[in-house]
Amino acid sequence: MKRLLGFARQLNEKKISLQGKPFFEALRFLIIYLIVGIIWIMWSDQWLAAIVDDYDSFIEMQTYKGWFYVVTSGLLFFVILQSRLTVLKVLSDKLIHQATYDELTQLPNKNKLTQMIDSVIEDSETDDRYALICMDFDDFSNVNELLGYHIGDQLIASINRRVKPLIKEDDIIGRDSDGFVFFVDLKNYPEDQLIDFLEEIKKSVNQSWSIENQILFVTCTMGVSRYPQDGDKFTELYKAANAAIHQLKEKGKNDYHFFAQDYHLKRIERVTMMNELRKSLDMHELTLAFQPIYQMVENRIIGFESLIRWQSPTFGKVSPSIFIEYSEETGLIHLIDEFVFESVIRLRKDWCHGEYKDIMISLNLSAKGLANAQLMSKVESWVQQYEIDTRLIQVEITETALIANFDIAIEHLHFLRNLGFSIALDDFGSGYSSLTYLQTLPIDTLKIDRTFTMNIGLDVKQDIILEAIINLADELDLKLVIEGVENVQQRDFLLEHQCLYGQGYYFGYPTEVKNAVELVKKDFEEANGKI
Ligand code: C2E
Ligand code: MG
Numbered sequence: 001m002k003r004l005l006g007f008a009r010q011l012n013e014k015k016i017s018l019q020g021k022p023f024f025e026a027l028r029f030l031i032i033y034l035i036v037g038i039i040w041i042m043w044s045d046q047w048l049a050a051i052v053d054d055y056d057s058f059i060e061m062q063t064y065k066g067w068f069y070v071v072t073s074g075l076l077f078f079v080i081l082q083s084r085l086t087v088l089k090v091l092s093d094k095l096i097h098q099a100t101y102d103e104l105t106q107l108p109n110k111n112k113l114t115q116m117i118d119s120v121i122e123d124s125e126t127d128d129r130y131a132l133i134c135m136d137f138d139d140f141s142n143v144n145e146l147l148g149y150h151i152g153d154q155l156i157a158s159i160n161r162r163v164k165p166l167i168k169e170d171d172i173i174g175r176d177s178d179g180f181v182f183f184v185d186l187k188n189y190p191e192d193q194l195i196d197f198l199e200e201i202k203k204s205v206n207q208s209w210s211i212e213n214q215i216l217f218v219t220c221t222m223g224v225s226r227y228p229q230d231g232d233k234f235t236e237l238y239k240a241a242n243a244a245i246h247q248l249k250e251k252g253k254n255d256y257h258f259f260a261q262d263y264h265l266k267r268i269e270r271v272t273m274m275n276e277l278r279k280s281l282d283m284h285e286l287t288l289a290f291q292p293i294y295q296m297v298e299n300r301i302i303g304f305e306s307l308i309r310w311q312s313p314t315f316g317k318v319s320p321s322i323f324i325e326y327s328e329e330t331g332l333i334h335l336i337d338e339f340v341f342e343s344v345i346r347l348r349k350d351w352c353h354g355e356y357k358d359i360m361i362s363l364n365l366s367a368k369g370l371a372n373a374q375l376m377s378k379v380e381s382w383v384q385q386y387e388i389d390t391r392l393i394q395v396e397i398t399e400t401a402l403i404a405n406f407d408i409a410i411e412h413l414h415f416l417r418n419l420g421f422s423i424a425l426d427d428f429g430s431g432y433s434s435l436t437y438l439q440t441l442p443i444d445t446l447k448i449d450r451t452f453t454m455n456i457g458l459d460v461k462q463d464i465i466l467e468a469i470i471n472l473a474d475e476l477d478l479k480l481v482i483e484g485v486e487n488v489q490q491r492d493f494l495l496e497h498q499c500l501y502g503q504g505y506y507f508g509y510p511t512e513v514k515n516a517v518e519l520v521k522k523d524f525e526e527a528n529g530k531i
């Protein structure tokens with residue numbers, strides 16, 4: 001009996017596993033039990049009769065025999081069941097451990113952390129405060145990919161040995177994909193002590209590590225979220241801490257950052273907006289508005305600037321300066337650029353005769369669009385397909401488009417110019433502007449940003465600069481368009497300084513294509529003395 005119980009213990013120690021299929025295992029036991037039972041029933045009475053000769057003793061012994069059978073088989077069942085259940089327990093404990101602890105460091109993994117941290121939060125008092133710190137190694141995949149996973153693993157194990165002693169007794173440390181997670185009771189870190197703790201972690205990671213004769217340098221980025229303000233569950237705090245890492249990684253790495261709610265909302269808003277924009281693009285819900293550009297001396301329309309318009313179901317009318325910036329970040333801008341370019345080429349085709357046959361249409365091309373070779377070949381095929389006079393289409397680009405990818409941008413500007421398009425440098429004078437570009441760029445038109453127009457007559461120095469730009473454009477033989485003309489004083493100043501072309505609310509707001517057509521017709525009739 002003792003031996004049998006010892007066997008069960010051995011199973012545990014030696015981690016013996018269950019072998020064979022459970023059905024056949026059970027069947028084996030059943031068959032043995034039945035055979036033993038049959039032999040017992042068939043032979044035991046004969047053996048008993050051979051030993052005992054008087055009838056009363058025989059009956060008494062038979063009762064003992066019955067009891068013996070029941071007790072022995074019961075014990076046997078107990079031992080077998082216990083040993084089998086022990087194996088199951090060993091295996092299930094092993095599985096649970098594997099599912100909840102990191103094999104490399106033996107630290108709780110994300111599943112276990114969820115349980116542990118949620119139960120700490122559940123048991124907390126109302127004034128308890130905690131911080132969750134997610135630490136991510138910067139570019140750790142480089143270590144794994146360049147040096148191999150075994151080096152990466154050893155590095156993690158070494159870092160674990162160094163950071164683990166930094167935490168206080170009740171704090172929790174766990175492992176997560178590319179780094180570690182700390183959950184600390186803020187009672188232990190009053191005032192700036194949490195910052196000191198973060199600095200300590202940073203310092204202990206930012207060292208040189210020697211692994212298998214390789215000297216490695218590692219940096220880490222940490223995101224911090226706090227209970228209760230950033231969430232009251234591990235998953236929420238974890239999400240917030242990772243969002244904080246994201247916020248920081250947009251600016252740099254190797255530092256720590258506390259989760260900021262409004263920034264996070266902005267990101268969510270951005271994602272929602274981009275999803276909606278994609279749908280709107282698929283459904284062809286984006287439109288173009290057209291703002292007239294005037295030749296100011298004769299007060300005649302010479303062209304229109306096309307400006308994209310989008311009505312979002314959630315955000316209402318969104319300014320292109322916002323959604324264009326977001327779509328440049330997400331790559332959606334390629335679809336927008338294609339849409340704008342093809343729409344303008346089509347409109348130019350529609351306007352190839354009648355009053356508008358000489359009207360120029362200007363379009364805005366994004367920095368990414370200008371660098372996009374695929375778009376360039378599409379433009380070339382549209383030009384052939386629609387058989388348009390490309391001289392009456394102007395492509396507006398900004399200086400940022402040039403800075404981003406100078407060589408390709410210049411190559412594509414030449415390409416567009418060779419196709420016949422005219423090129424305008426938009427928003428000149430806003431942000432980063434360089435006069436040196438003007439000599440070298442293949443451009444025909446300079447569009448002066450409305451920040452200059454706004455200050456006409458208000459800022460003497462700026463008026464002088466504006467005059468200088470007007471003269472410079474003249475000398476370089478560039479057509480000059482002033483944006484943002486809002487009143488008659490501004491227009492008069494520009495006319496006085498020999499500036500020919502203007503665009504702005506004074507002349508007309510961006511409007512639908514059918515109104516633009518009406519404007520051209522009216523302008524044409526006025527010029528021909530019909531009105
Ligand atoms: P932009 O190309 O400089 O366009 C001129 C902007 O100034 C337009 O704003 C226009 O409505 C506005 N504007 C015109 N006259 C006046 C005025 O007298 N006063 C004031 N305060 N504003 C005036 P919008 O349509 O909101 O576009 C903003 C920017 O978004 C554009 O600046 C351009 O950079 C970009 N954008 C617009 N449409 C497109 C497009 O189809 N593709 C690309 N890539 N960018 C576009
Ligand atoms: Mg423009």
Ligand code: MG
Nearest residue numbers: 426427447483
């Ligand atoms: Mg502009």
